[in-house]
Amino acid sequence: MTGLKAILIDDENPALMQLERLIEADGRVRVAGKYTQAQSAMEHLEAEKAEVIFLDIEMPEMNGLEAAERLRMIDPDVLIVYVTAYNHYAVEAFERNALDYLLKPVEPERLAKTVNRLEAQLLLQKSAVQEKDSKEPMILCFKQLSWNENQGAGGEIKWRTQKAQEMFAFLVHHRNKRVTKEIILRTLWPELPVDKAVTQLHTSVYQVRKILKSRGSGIRVDYAYDSYRLVMGNVQTDVDLFQQVAGRQEVVTLREWESLDRALSLYRGDYLEEHDYFWAKPLAEELRLKFIKASLLSVEYERKTGKELRAIQRMEALILLEPFSEELCRMLIALYASSGNYASLVRYYEAFVLFLREELDTSPEDQTAQLYKNLMSY
Incomplete structure (x- = not known):
């Protein structure tokens, strides 16, 4: 958890400096900004994300409890740790959903316990986000063609034939676009006479439609103008999500880095790597180069921060x-x-x-x- 980002707010500069020294001595939290006015901290939070705010309760211009409400309007996920000289504020602090409170003068041992709680809470939040993401309907194409959906029928798809699987992969490859029957026949059954290839095509389309219907995903195979099209509806692929973020040219803020880090985590291996489809290789190479470039961009940000x-x-x-x-x-x-x-x-x-x-x-x-x-x- 090294590098946990914090903002400090206290109307007294000596208190700010003392808390900053204690935090730096602990070594697990990085002070991204310290302010004597809550309004300045709000402007900071609007421009750049922080995981935690250490907030003095007794401030003349704006009470700390009120400031916390306004800060959470900017970022509902930010964690609040109140700092107070009066123990009776603790009950109200917890009623306002603060993670913890510190009594002045803050002791190093007490601060260490607070940081432990921060780390534990952030791990829980991250796990909850990952669990939510893992339940989003998605076709997975990196490394192996598989299915990840909220109906609980995810994982590897059981195909009756390899050609049915390739047919589905080919339609996913061209998702939401029409592909002529001629191109499909020439790509998937180039060695067969036309009549036999057409029979194989119809059989494979039937099997794909049967699988899609059994999963109830809303994805369907559409046929019109002598062409086939896989209509994805609200279902995305991991490649779509990866490409939405991985093409960025720079990473400046923490939020940009977090977004890129999530996109890079989708890359479990090369595009359709385990299936070795010749028609997928150009895109596989393009995505591989994009992954390397995006990874180096992330490394540069990590090195600087x-x-x-x-x-x-x-x-x-x-x-x-x-x-x-x-x-x-x-x-x-x-x-x-x-x-x-x-x-x-x-x-x-x-x-x-x-x-x-x-x-x-x-x-x-x-x-x-x-x-x-x-x-x-x-």
């Missing part, structure tokens, strides 16, 4: 996807060095050198070797 461990984990996953990449190698060893993890730096670089020698009978580029030498000289 103190999330180096997350950046390293993401880079290590990318290396598994592109093990020959010298550029990724240089980025990873630089991250290892900046985080002080020289043992991992040496272990990975030596493995990379051995991998290139055994697989390609070559050595790292001069730029990569020189960077390694420079990093190890510090």
